[in-house]
Amino acid sequence: MADEKSYKYVIVGGGVAGGYAAREFTNQGLKPGELAIISKEPVPPFERPELSKVYIDSGANPTLAKHYVCAGTGGERQYPKWYKDKGIDLILSTEIVKADLASKTLVSDDGQIFKYQTLLIATGSTFVRLSEFGIQEADIKNIFYLREIEDSDELALAMEIYKKGGKTVVIGGGYLGLELSAALRANNHEVTMIFPEPWIMHQLFTAEMASFYEGYYANKGIKIIKGTLATGFNTNSNGEVTEVKLDDGRILEAGMVVVGVGGRPVTSLFKGQVVEEKGGIKTDALFKTSVPNVYALGDVATFPMKIYGEMRRVEHADHARKSAVHAVKAIKAVEEGRTVPDYDYLPYFYSRFFDLSWEFYGDNVGETILFGDNDPKNSKPKFGTYWVKDGRVVGVFLEGGTSEENKAIANVARAQPSVESLDVLSKEGLSFATNL
Numbered sequence: 001m002a003d004e005k006s007y008k009y010v011i012v013g014g015g016v017a018g019g020y021a022a023r024e025f026t027n028q029g030l031k032p033g034e035l036a037i038i039s040k041e042p043v044p045p046f047e048r049p050e051l052s053k054v055y056i057d058s059g060a061n062p063t064l065a066k067h068y069v070c071a072g073t074g075g076e077r078q079y080p081k082w083y084k085d086k087g088i089d090l091i092l093s094t095e096i097v098k099a100d101l102a103s104k105t106l107v108s109d110d111g112q113i114f115k116y117q118t119l120l121i122a123t124g125s126t127f128v129r130l131s132e133f134g135i136q137e138a139d140i141k142n143i144f145y146l147r148e149i150e151d152s153d154e155l156a157l158a159m160e161i162y163k164k165g166g167k168t169v170v171i172g173g174g175y176l177g178l179e180l181s182a183a184l185r186a187n188n189h190e191v192t193m194i195f196p197e198p199w200i201m202h203q204l205f206t207a208e209m210a211s212f213y214e215g216y217y218a219n220k221g222i223k224i225i226k227g228t229l230a231t232g233f234n235t236n237s238n239g240e241v242t243e244v245k246l247d248d249g250r251i252l253e254a255g256m257v258v259v260g261v262g263g264r265p266v267t268s269l270f271k272g273q274v275v276e277e278k279g280g281i282k283t284d285a286l287f288k289t290s291v292p293n294v295y296a297l298g299d300v301a302t303f304p305m306k307i308y309g310e311m312r313r314v315e316h317a318d319h320a321r322k323s324a325v326h327a328v329k330a331i332k333a334v335e336e337g338r339t340v341p342d343y344d345y346l347p348y349f350y351s352r353f354f355d356l357s358w359e360f361y362g363d364n365v366g367e368t369i370l371f372g373d374n375d376p377k378n379s380k381p382k383f384g385t386y387w388v389k390d391g392r393v394v395g396v397f398l399e400g401g402t403s404e405e406n407k408a409i410a411n412v413a414r415a416q417p418s419v420e421s422l423d424v425l426s427k428e429g430l431s432f433a434t435n436l
């Protein structure tokens with residue numbers, strides 16, 4: 001007979017949200033044996049953003065243990081012993097392949113059965129493959145994606161093997177493409193980035209902001225080819241990629257290819273059992289799904305974004321952490337007959353590459369005004385952008401800010417102060433935020 005275990009709470013997914021949910025359970029009072037985290041990955045929950053930053057950089061002597069949650073927020077780092085000491089079952093290298101929400105039963109790839117009273121879905125996202133755009137890549141070696149620890153280890157090894165003047169093509173101009181291009185360059189690869197949009201980080205950056213980063217990357221020796229799609233690959237007799245074909249007829253030499261073309265929430269286990277919206281699992285402002293005692297957190301949740309009055313899904317670490325904490329507080333409050341306020345999230349994104357570091361808070365809608373010095377030759381650049389909608393500042397971006405300045409821009413995005421004109425913002429620049 002199959003092995004069967006029963007828990008009060010089960011978290012499926014041992015990523016950022018899973019790790020922070022576990023911590024909040026212990027803060028709220030957890031008895032040994034009440035909680036299990038079941039994760040496909042062979043390692044405890046860690047701060048996933050580090051995979052494309054410090055952890056990938058062989059020069060930085062990376063160890064994953066430095067990045068276990070809660071390294072990103074300054075709390076006690078959750079080593080395997082932490083889970084053991086708290087009586088939490090950390091069940092790793094175990095994929096849930098079937099979920100029956102009606103009978104509150106999960107089945108793993110090795111045939112184990114898990115029963116729960118309350119389920120927390122924290123299955124995160126997966127990467128979008130080039131094959132989904134009709135590009136043949138299935139049997140080709142040396143094409144790398146990055147989401148989980150195993151992807152990262154494979155990529156790091158390949159980076160080492162192809163190091164000597166290796167020509168690497170990075171497909172994708174989002175934050176992953178930028179961070180990985182920087183890591184590859186720092187490890188002496190000759191890097192070419194290609195993407196179809198007219199400028200990098202097209203979803204967030206304005207053309208003016210992008211021109212700084214593109215100039216900075218060019219100064220670092222990274223070649224950027226914009227407005228171009230990869231259409232296929234040429235390979236050698238070992239099945240290794242040797243060239244990338246572009247839609248404008250150009251062919252780029254490549255010892256390896258790294259792809260970062262977007263992510264998609266992992267919801268397939270629950271299809272037809274929970275209500276979905278905007279590609280994710282629909283929740284209320286306490287992360288309750290349409291099924292009683294089932295919650296969804298992090299990347300998979302489409303939740304009411306109170307500040308903007310609409311349903312949104314957010315694929316960022318800060319929300320993964322905060323949604324996890326909020327959901328657990330809500331679960332405990334229900335048990336104790338209390339209520340908690342609705343989740344009131346202010347969008348926050350960040351990235352780091354080379355010596356650069358930026359933060360963004362709020363919404364990137366409306367008119368924009370750039371402030372500060374965005375000369376890519378500047379070794380310590382500090383500049384930003386305000387987004388203004390209906391006479392109010394709704395979003396702020398800052399490159400090179402101190403922690404005080406970043407706090408100030410977050411306050412602006414939250415308070416949404418009114419402004420007389422864009423000229424005022426342009427003149428006052430960062431001091432508009434710091435003097436608020």
Ligand code: FAD
Binds near residue numbers: 013320348
């Ligand atoms: P995840 O952290 O992805 O965790 C999901 C977990 O669920 C994984 O362990 C997965 O294996 C497991 N799982 C999935 N299905 C199953 C199953 N059936 N059975 C068992 N386990 C399962 N965000 C930022 O804000 N800033 C950044 O700079 C940034 N950089 C990033 C860099 C990289 C390389 C990546 C991949 C992401 C980055 N992100 C960044 C996004 C951020 O990491 C995610 O938003 C965050 O990890 C989401 O947390 P999560 O817990 O919802 O999902």
